[in-house]
Amino acid sequence: MARKLPEINASSMADIAFLLLIFFLVTTTMDIDKGLPVNLPPLDESNEPPPPTNINKRNTLNILINSQDQLLVKGEPLEVRELRELTKRHVGNYGADPNFSVSPKKAVVSLKNHRGTRYETYITVQNELRAAYNELRDEYSERYFGRTFDKLPDAHKSVVRAEYPLKISEAEPDKTGSGAE
Amino acid sequence: MPAIRKKEEKELPAVSTASLPDIIFILLFFFMVTTVMRDTSVKVDIKPVKGTELQKLEKKSLVHYIYVGPPIPKYRAKYGTAPQIQLNDVFAHPSQIRNFISNERAKVPEKHIPALTTSLRVDKDVRMGTITDVKQELRKTNQLKISYSAVPRQEDL
Numbered sequence: 001m002a003r004k005l006p007e008i009n010a011s012s013m014a015d016i017a018f019l020l021l022i023f024f025l026v027t028t029t030m031d032i033d034k035g036l037p038v039n040l041p042p043l044d045e046s047n048e049p050p051p052p053t054n055i056n057k058r059n060t061l062n063i064l065i066n067s068q069d070q071l072l073v074k075g076e077p078l079e080v081r082e083l084r085e086l087t088k089r090h091v092g093n094y095g096a097d098p099n100f101s102v103s104p105k106k107a108v109v110s111l112k113n114h115r116g117t118r119y120e121t122y123i124t125v126q127n128e129l130r131a132a133y134n135e136l137r138d139e140y141s142e143r144y145f146g147r148t149f150d151k152l153p154d155a156h157k158s159v160v161r162a163e164y165p166l167k168i169s170e171a172e173p174d175k176t177g178s179g180a181e
Numbered sequence: 182m183p184a185i186r187k188k189e190e191k192e193l194p195a196v197s198t199a200s201l202p203d204i205i206f207i208l209l210f211f212f213m214v215t216t217v218m219r220d221t222s223v224k225v226d227i228k229p230v231k232g233t234e235l236q237k238l239e240k241k242s243l244v245h246y247i248y249v250g251p252p253i254p255k256y257r258a259k260y261g262t263a264p265q266i267q268l269n270d271v272f273a274h275p276s277q278i279r280n281f282i283s284n285e286r287a288k289v290p291e292k293h294i295p296a297l298t299t300s301l302r303v304d305k306d307v308r309m310g311t312i313t314d315v316k317q318e319l320r321k322t323n324q325l326k327i328s329y330s331a332v333p334r335q336e337d338l
Contacts (some may be wrong), residue, residue: 010199010202011198013202014198014201014202014205017202017205017206017209018205020209021205021208021209021212024209024212024213024216025212027216028212028215028216032237032238033237033238033241033244033300033328033330034235034236034237034238034330034331034332034333035232035235035236035238035300035301035328035329035330035331036232036234036235036236036328036329036331037236037238037298037326037327037328038327038328038329039325039326039327040316040319040320040325040326040327041320041325042320042323042325043317043320043321043323080338081337081338113309114309115308115309115310115313116308116309116310117308117309118305118306118307118308118309119230119303119304119305119306119307119308119309119312120230120305120306122309122312123230123232123305123329123331124230124232124338126232126329127232127233127234127331128338130234131233131234134234173313173317
C-alpha cells in the first residue's frame with residue numbers, strides 16, 4: 001500500500017495574504033478628485049482679427065476682476081457674494097429689464113481677469129457663475145418636469161441644458177499682461 | 182449513554198479556518214483592482230480652493246495633474262518661494278507643458294486621447310498670470326479638456 005502523502009500545511013497562507021492585503025490597503029488612494037470641468041476654446045493661430053460678433057450688448061454680462069480681487073460687473077463694483085443673484089437675474093431675465101439679457105439662450109458671460117488676480121477669486125467667480133446656472137436649471141426642471149436637474153433622465157437634461165446653455169467667454173490674454181484695468 | 186457523551190467531547194472539532202485564506206484573498210483582489218499607485222510626490226505646497234459646483238473626475242487613468250504653488254520648505258533654499266509649476270516629479274517652465282502632454286498622450290490608446298483630462302491643482306494664492314500661461318500652453322497643444330481641482334465648501338461666502 002502506498003504511503004499517504006503528508007498534506008502541505010496551508011495555515012500560513014492566510015498570513016501571506018494578510019501581508020499583501022495590508023500593503024495594498026496602505027498604498028491605495030481612495031481620494032476622488034473633484035473640480036470644475038472646463039473646455040478651453042481652441043487657439044486661433046491666425047492673426048486676423050476675430051469676425052465682428054453681433055451679440056447684443058444687453059446680452060453680455062461683463063465681469064472684470066482686477067489685481068486687488070475686486071469685481072466690476074456691467075461697469076459697477078460688486079461683491080462676489082452678490083454675483084450669483086445678479087447672474088441669475090441677467091440670464092433669467094427674458095427681456096423684462098432692458099439692461100439684462102433677452103433670453104437665456106442668448107445670454108453670454110464675459111470674464112476678464114488681471115494677471116495679478118488671485119486664483120481663489122477666479123475660481124470663486126467661476127463657481128458662482130456655475131451655481132447661478134445650476135439654480136436656474138433646477139428651477140426650470142422643477143417647473144416643467146417636477147424634479148431637480150440631477151434626477152432628470154438624460155433626454156430631459158439636454159432639453160434643460162439647451163434652454164440654459166452655459167456660455168462663459170474668457171478674454172484672450174493680451175501681450176502687455178494687463179487684463180482688467 | 183455516558184459512554185457516548187464521552188466520545189462526543191473527545192471529538193469536538195475546532196472551528197475550521199480553511200476558508201480564511203479565501204476570504205482574505207477576495208479582499209486582497211478587491212484592493213489590488215481598485216488601487217491606484219501614487220506615482221508622483223508633490224513638491225509644492227497647495228492650499229486647495231473651495232467650490233460648491235464640483236463634479237467628480239471619471240476615469241482616473243485618463244487624468245494627469247499639473248501642480249502649481251510655492252515649493253514646500255525642503256526645496257525653498259534652492260527654488261525660492263515664488264510659485265512653481267510641477268510636471269511629473271520636476272519643476273518646469275510653461276514651455277515644457279507641450280512635452281508633458283505629448284508624453285501623456287503616448288501613454289494611452291489613441292481612441293482615449295480626446296477624453297484625456299488635465300487637472301490643475303493650484304494653490305489658492307497663486308496669481309492668475311501663471312495660470313493663464315499654463316492655459317495658453319495647453320491650448321497650443323490642443324489639450325482643451327481641463328478641470329480646476331477643488332474641495333467642497335460648506336460655509337457661505
